[in-house]
Amino acid sequence: MKRMKVRFTGQQLVLIDKIVAEGTMGTTREEVIRAMFRQYVLQTLGGATR
Amino acid sequence: MIPIELGTVRYEEILQPVTGRAVPVMKGEILKIELLEGPQCVDFNCFNLHDYKDRLSVGHMRRYGGFRVNPGSVLWSAPPRFNPLMVLLDKPDTCVTDILGARCNAVTFERERGYPGLHTNCQDCQAEAIGEYGLSPDDVHDSLNFWMNTGWDDAGTFIPNIKRNRGRKGDTVTLIATNDVLAVPNICGSGDVSNTSNYFFRPIRIQVIERSPDTDGLTHLLRKRYMGFKNQRTVADFRNPEIKTERALKRDPDYKPQFVNYPLQIEELDIDLDDEDMRQVKRLIARGLADDPEDAVRSGAMTWYTRNRTLQNQPEALDFDIADIRVATRPLMTKQES
Numbered sequence: 001m002k003r004m005k006v007r008f009t010g011q012q013l014v015l016i017d018k019i020v021a022e023g024t025m026g027t028t029r030e031e032v033i034r035a036m037f038r039q040y041v042l043q044t045l046g047g048a049t050r
Numbered sequence: 051m052i053p054i055e056l057g058t059v060r061y062e063e064i065l066q067p068v069t070g071r072a073v074p075v076m077k078g079e080i081l082k083i084e085l086l087e088g089p090q091c092v093d094f095n096c097f098n099l100h101d102y103k104d105r106l107s108v109g110h111m112r113r114y115g116g117f118r119v120n121p122g123s124v125l126w127s128a129p130p131r132f133n134p135l136m137v138l139l140d141k142p143d144t145c146v147t148d149i150l151g152a153r154c155n156a157v158t159f160e161r162e163r164g165y166p167g168l169h170t171n172c173q174d175c176q177a178e179a180i181g182e183y184g185l186s187p188d189d190v191h192d193s194l195n196f197w198m199n200t201g202w203d204d205a206g207t208f209i210p211n212i213k214r215n216r217g218r219k220g221d222t223v224t225l226i227a228t229n230d231v232l233a234v235p236n237i238c239g240s241g242d243v244s245n246t247s248n249y250f251f252r253p254i255r256i257q258v259i260e261r262s263p264d265t266d267g268l269t270h271l272l273r274k275r276y277m278g279f280k281n282q283r284t285v286a287d288f289r290n291p292e293i294k295t296e297r298a299l300k301r302d303p304d305y306k307p308q309f310v311n312y313p314l315q316i317e318e319l320d321i322d323l324d325d326e327d328m329r330q331v332k333r334l335i336a337r338g339l340a341d342d343p344e345d346a347v348r349s350g351a352m353t354w355y356t357r358n359r360t361l362q363n364q365p366e367a368l369d370f371d372i373a374d375i376r377v378a379t380r381p382l383m384t385k386q387e388s
Contacts, residue, residue, distance in 0.1 A: 001322050001323070001324055002322070002323050002324075002327075002328055003320050003321070003322050003323075004320070004321050004322075004323055004343060004344065004347060005318050005319070005320060005321075005344070006318070006319055006321050006344050006347045006348050007316050007317070007318050007319075007344065007348070008316070008317055008318075008319060008348065009314050009315065009316060009317075010311070010314065010315030010316070010317065011311060011314075012348075012352060013317060015352075015355055015359070016351070016355075018359075019355070019359070029319060030319055030320060030321055030322070033319065033321055033347065033351045034321055034322065034323065034327070034347075036350070036351035036352075036354040036355065037321075037327070037346075037347050037350040037351045037354070038327065038330075039354050039358075040350040040351065040353050040354040040357075041327075041330045041334070041350060043354070043357065044334075044339065044350075044353075045330065045333055045334070045337075
């Protein structure tokens, strides 16, 4: 596991917090961002789901 | 097919070449523009009747619907108001629309065609029409062009005269006002020197049709869909609500801009990625989809948001609940006709 520092603007976090509030992709910003990233990769590069 | 029942025609005028008319169309009313003899390009400007600075922005129409306007397309005003002034309800396929060509002007004919005098043109025609409401030539804005069969090449070069006008006698464009507007159609002044109107000028008829319960219902639906956003601002929201009357620009040394959300807040988050995530990060960078690992995660997450939580910029006719509207409005007919 690698811990990566990623910068986000406050405006981006407002949108990410909406996904956090939905509760379907994680319960913290960090979990949701990772889930969004993984779904993006799946949509973009394809491959099997985890 | 359930035709919408329109009110009665309250205003009708035949516009002769090369004239125009500024005509109020109130919320819920219908404006029809009809070719009386055949192909004729019609330029169109539109103002909010209660605030002339709130006016059509074909640039923003392009932003949401592309270069052509189709049934369902919203005639947006410019930000910061961004109001739906009217909605195009119907047009025949022979009415090719254009929001690239802006409007012809006298300099065009002098510079490009060597016309020695003052040729008819839409800038001056619009200016004369809106003068009736105290507006000036500076208030003419880039037009929505009906029956203007323009083109462009792969490099994005605009080609105004590539195709002949396909308009036919009886072709009719139908718009509904979603706000009280001053609508300004004019017969394009370039008609006799270009394909825009097939090298001639022809008259058009304009009609304003009163509200009816059906058009009120449709207007309510459209306003519900396209209004009510808190960022659709009014003059009351402006930091400077004054209309500048002095033409020369002078710097205000005491002015302090208040840029939105400035300075930006930046937050650094710790994202835990496993070996498979890191492998995908490398693949994204290798494919040119990210510049570095941080960019890969941030751009990836935000691209997901764009793809999955954003209204896509498809032509608005496709983003429209078009089935309801078309069923409700085609064919359009008046009480007398029905």
